[in-house]
Amino acid sequence: MTSRFLAPTGALLLAVAGLAGCDSTSNDPTTLRLDVEAVVDGDTPFQAGQPFTIGSTTAELSVAQMILSGITLLHEDGREITILADEPVTVRAHDESDTEIQHTVSERYVLVDADAGETVTTLGEVPAGHYTGVRFLLGVDGLDNRIAPEDLPAGHPLAPSTPSMHWNWNAGFVFLMLDGLLDIDGDGAVDASTGTPRDPASGQWRLHVGVTSNAQTVTLNTPFDLDGGAMQDLHIQVDLARLVQGIDYANPANRFCMTGGCQAIVDQAKANVSAAFTLHGVHDHAM
């Protein structure tokens, strides 16, 4: 069974249940937040501009962003509770025949801005109880990936931002954006960019992954409990170094990938995605 939750609707339904006599605090909803923390080298908090290692290669990132969607809590009773947006927004989109249509974006998106620190997003009220895990998509799926982002209200995770997570020169969003430098001469320190993509003498490192077929589902089968009446944080870690391991950075062509013409790099990152995310637990917050 699948439930799709808008936070206000969820609150309303649970309030109705309470009027019917279910007054136990354990049946109260949990106000849930999603806390996404980027780490490197295992458990070291990621900091923009600070070196870390990918295997034996030293790297640093000035931009590390990603878009998560389809956040679904897997309840032990079989329910799948998908978190939807508080306020659906109707915008323009192009369907597959390139006809402009009006389209309602109802998915809940989370823009993880790792270079700015931890991303904490209020997901809204969800049923308390025992959960077997959580599932989400790294990316943007379906027509949502063919919208006019300018139509979205400011502050929406998919609205125009700096750096832009929308390609503009192409339809769709960048699901994973990593911009930084790599050590290319093996001295243990990152090297400067010459400004020329794929220049063998340049330390520039850029990985931008987009296109719907490259969106990747992540399922974290780690049990957790949500307490009724509490505000709690679902704490997820993403290891950025793990996300981009297994790529031969000695090859200059592998250091600059904008999805097109470098699918092997994209495929390697996709293969890393599930192992890069871990569910670290649930933490209480004062209401």
Place this chain on the structure above:
Amino acid sequence: MRRHRLRLPLLLAAALGVAASGCDASGPDGPATIEVRVPDGFAPLPVPPQNPLRADRVALGERLFFDPVLSLDGSVSCGSCHLPELAFSDGRARSLGVGGQTGLRNAPSLLNVAYRKTLFWDGGALFLESQMLVPLEDEHEMALPVDDALQRLRQHPEYPALFAEAFDGEGPTVRTLTYAIAAYERTLVSAPTAFDRFRAGDDTALADDARAGLALFEQHCTSCHAGPLLTSDAFENNGVAVTDADPGRERVTFSDVDRGTFRVPSLRAIARTAPYFHDGRFETLDAVVAYYDRGGDGSPGQSPRVRPLRLTEAERDQLVAFLRTLDDAPALVDRPPD
């Protein structure tokens, strides 16, 4: 630029006409809007509900379109590469951006751009609003990060008030900047041509050589250049060689089957939009017709629609004569009906 200076009063006049009939900016019906007349046979002008053609918004967009404040060094504007007198193209094989830099492709005409399903030679952009950010930020074009552009506009002595007026109090933002310029661009619609008058039944509208050219056109060209806009708006490989630097639509679909394909351009006002093809390789219509007459260059993936036509010299001239009738010059692009 003279033509541009003439346009604004016309737009304002149109807006005032609407206002006089009851649509006043402060009235219950909301702000005055522009009504753009389109030639017979054209579909109604596509205007998204999110970005109506408010007169104040279109006027703001027009000013921004021609203002070099939106380039890094203040040297070029949108209008530098899209000149009204050249049907909003620029006459160069490849446009000059800040510092004299050149990009990969020929600046396409913006005439009737509201009707295009997608934008750019490769169809990468789906919306006029999103499209605007690309030349703004491209280092070969205006080279100005959008945040810097917004900062300039917010500090400008006049723009904040103009934005606030056109967007109900909202100042310069990505949304309002892109909406304003896109609103203006949607008004760039052809005026009727001799070809339109001929299609409407005026047998005198085309000279004999152009009529003969029309027959050749219908025989050889309309599989791609069809309908009132004279384009399928599809993507075709016309046989010219491409490079890895510009592989055509492959750049946006990441699919090698799209290598060498580019948008089929509209032929409206084609005589004013030289040079031709995505890289401006042909300077004249005669050269273009000669290319298709010989059946293209036969590069990999060439469309079977491009094949030798075996035209005589006289027929090639007739075809060019017809193509020259697809121009509304010297009329303004949105002139009122005669």
